[in-house]
Amino acid sequence: MNILFLTLHRISDLSERGIYTDLMREFVRHGHHVHIVVPAERRFRESTKMLKTNDAQILRVKTLNIQKTNLIEKGLGTLLLEYQYQRAIQKYWKGIKFDLILYSTPPITFNRVIASVKKRCEAKTYLLLKDIFPQNAVDLGMFSRSSFIYSMFRKKEEKLYQLSDYIGCMSPANVEYVLRHNPSVKAERVEVCPNSIEVDEKNLEYDRDALLQKLNIPMHKLLFIYGGNLGRPQGIDFLTEVLAANEECSDTYFIIVGNGTEFGKMERWFYDNHPRNACLLSSLPKQEYDNLVRACDVGLIFLDKRFTIPNYPSRLLSYLENRMPVLMATDMHTDIGAIAEKNGYGLWTESGNLDTFMEMVDFMATDRNRVRTMGEKGYSYLITNYTVERAYRILMRHFE
Template structure:
């Protein structure tokens, strides 16, 4: 089958590791031909071009900057995406018959592309990774009664209407979609979670001792690591509160690795307070970051407490893959904490509850055997639920 995948993720090589490239390789392993449309944002100074490696074809479409840019350009760029993608698909793949169109949110602005392909008898499947525009309302980016909200909400509803099936990240996501979109048929909605390919154990690219020395990380403390976006969705103020509280302890060290719109806020705190129980790294080469996660003890997830939508961050997979338990501070609406607690691989509290959070830090830091057992529980849960072969089976049972 010819399968078209529309995404905002930057993909240049199908062999890259990530939730989408891992899934695309699974489709290739089953004999499908994959066509991927991905943005080439203007800051990279690339024109539209196609990369063809036989059963994988990647169409990189010139777009405005839509990530890590100002809200005006992001908004304009997002609205223009469907026209740019549709024009490029028409130019390069006009005569290709697609059996299935896969697409992920964000964005919610692929409607015209999807509608045109449905007219050619393609089946459609939405990988719902982000519920917009409500997430923007939750963070105070615009008002629920405003023009922007009404415009994007209309596009969101149209996207659900065009989708033959909607794959949600967790049961709480299904409940949210159905509760707020009564016109969506429950039979079209299912759990299709974030997933990765489990490979043989990777070699440690950087020896533990050399890595710790290079990054100035202590060897005699329990290491908590956060890796990923440092933006408004993460509730950075509470993360800073946690780091400050941890300065009173002597057996736990926090490693923060990432970038994003709130990076300078957290960097200012580090510059002002010079903590001895934490370090901030703006970025690391992928091999080095992977090596670092492997030698840490506990993974961290933070989400802003204002969220009314149930986010399910994909960084969870990296922690589970590396057999480390997860400590979570989120809103009350996501079920990521409940799933972790029930299955024995993590602890949860509501973001903002510093007393309970530090009690969890103390509980984890006091018992290495507990850390080991919870880490193994997480890996087992990953094997059973969050692998790309599971996602492939969930999607393709509708089309084979």
């Protein structure tokens, strides 16, 4: 099959690790021809061009800045995406008959290009639903449900669901949410197709002590790591409350690695408070970051308590892959914590519940064997549920 994949992620080579590159490599392994469209944001000063590899063709389309920019440019750039992608596909791949169109949210503004290719090629369509917009923006107070902005994007969201032959959701709570809030979508078109990765079995050698010493991280404390975006969705205020409370502990240390719109706020907190039991790292080379995750003991997930949509952060997968239990502080609507507790690899509390969260930290710190046991359960759950082999089978059963 000829596969067309539309995404906002900046992909340069299919060998990169990530939930989308891993899935595309799985399609290649099964003999499919993969064509990927990605943005070349204005800040990178690149023109539209096609990259050919042995595994796939990657069409990099010049766009406005969509990430790490102000809301005005982000909004305009998101709205223009479908026109820019459509023109580029017509120019470079007009003669290709695509059998399947895959696309992920965000954004919800691919309608025009999806409809055009679907009609021209009589292709099937599959939405990988990773973000429920515009409701997530309403939850965070970015605009109201009565605003013109909400109405415009809500219509685009509804149209995207109509164009999709199938919708793959990250968890059962996501499926339930989509069906409850979109009564025109038939239940047989919506399923769980979770975030997934290609599990790395290589376990490359690295010097743990040397890495921790280089980063000024204590070697003998129980290490908790948060890696990923530091933005409004993560509820950074509660994370800083946890860091402050952990200053009373003697044997636990928190490592925060990431960037995003709230990184400056987090940086100011570290500057003002000089914590002895935590550190903040803005970015690390990919291999060094992977090694740091391997060097830690417990993974962390934070989400803003105001969310009414069930988010399911993909950073969970790297924690499970590295056999780490996970502590979670989220809203009441996601099922990421319930799934973790049911399967024995994590603990959950509502974001803002500081006393319970610190009890969870203490629960981990008092028994290292418990940490290892829960980590092994998480790895087993990953192998059974969150591999690209399984995601590929879920997807392809509709098209074979």
